Amino acid sequence: MTRPAVAEPQGGLRERKKAMTREALIDSALRLFDQHGFAATTTEQIAASVGVSQRTFFRYFATKEEVVSAAHNAVDDDFFARFLAKDPAIHPLEALRAAAVETWQSLDERALRSQVLLSKLYDSTPQLLACRLRNGAQYESRIVAVITSRTGIDPVTDLRPRLVAAAFGATMHAAVCYWMNCGTDGVHGAVRTIERHFDALGPALTGPWHDRPGATAPPS
Amino acid sequence: MTRPAVAEPQGGLRERKKAMTREALIDSALRLFDQHGFAATTTEQIAASVGVSQRTFFRYFATKEEVVSAAHNAVDDDFFARFLAKDPAIHPLEALRAAAVETWQSLDERALRSQVLLSKLYDSTPQLLACRLRNGAQYESRIVAVITSRTGIDPVTDLRPRLVAAAFGATMHAAVCYWMNCGTDGVHGAVRTIERHFDALGPALTGPWHDRPGATAPPS
DNA sequence: AATGTTATGGCAGCGACTGACAAATGGCAA
């Protein structure tokens, strides 16, 4: 239940090699971006580091940024699959929270380090942040579509699905930022941070404004 | 009160010429993007259309996308200035709503057409959407900063400022999308659409989930 | 009118990205 929902698909030798090349390109690119920065790393360097030509690199990824997107989307796909598997009867926000927690619980140490690296890249490279926000917006609209189909709510006349998706996104963003600024300890710390942020979400949504600081998100 | 907060600043002949060139580049670029698409328009074409060299274009705008950002930021800056001018005592969401309505009311026909064009560009060019989301996120974080300073709420331990900003952003996005899909009539229609979406926001935030479709956002 | 400051143009160059063609490789059947 906590293992990643997407594993390496089996197939002919051809497809296996393609998958390996793709993973190698992602890994190598992230490592190079970490060492020398995104802008200072050329696509030729990435390609050369895994023994393929630059032209081949661009057959796997349409742009240099897409390597980063691919790494992040793997996690987001896992999250979305878990969200889809939730009981449609429970509150969407609870389903989203549970799916997010499960996804983060499923991350091994290497995947966790990748997440940290990605966040650092978003901080240092506005171009990548823009891509990330765009991808995140796509997932948000998919979430809205699922909520509307499950509840029968019309998203055109009722803002609730969009608001739930936006609140979820804002909460996750806040949680990850908080976790990044507090040492990025292991999986348990990350999950605890996420849980506490969602604990604070309910009171924040229903509470009044000018008194009571609301629930808190204490250190992980 | 409803005139644009940012006018053409006076200064030496030099600065006036710079401002004129900048505006001419923006106008010409938007027109070319509209006619031929963003990707099919080269920076040399933009530069040539206003009688400057490509090198000069890149002295005004660091990237081709930044021309689009500059056009949108002019409106966002106006909005943010109006938000800052609001009474800190009123509910942040009311201040944001009022500022947004005032900004849209201040748009003349030409500015309104620009907004329509920008939205179309975001739909047709993912690259520009990414830029827009990044800029929007910057404004959102500025909004959060203002709310926290006005209310004394700590955004690290209390999610409410971020949630308000996110809800505002989601509502505006929904309103603009709705307006875009319904003929993009004049300023009054746009303002009315925005108002109705914010009218629906309150019930959507406080209402229950599995019954009562909540308030609606009828046609503009 | 002389001088300093700033904007501009031209040019060479890097790197992201693409189309086209040829060569190599895996898949599959005879």
Place this chain on the structure above:
DNA sequence: TTGCCATTTGTCAGTCGCTGCCATAACATT
């Protein structure tokens, strides 16, 4: 195994976004 087809890959030429450099032109100041 052999031969054929489909897919992948490499090479190459080329476009375009974007930058550093330097000379020149335009404005500003005294």
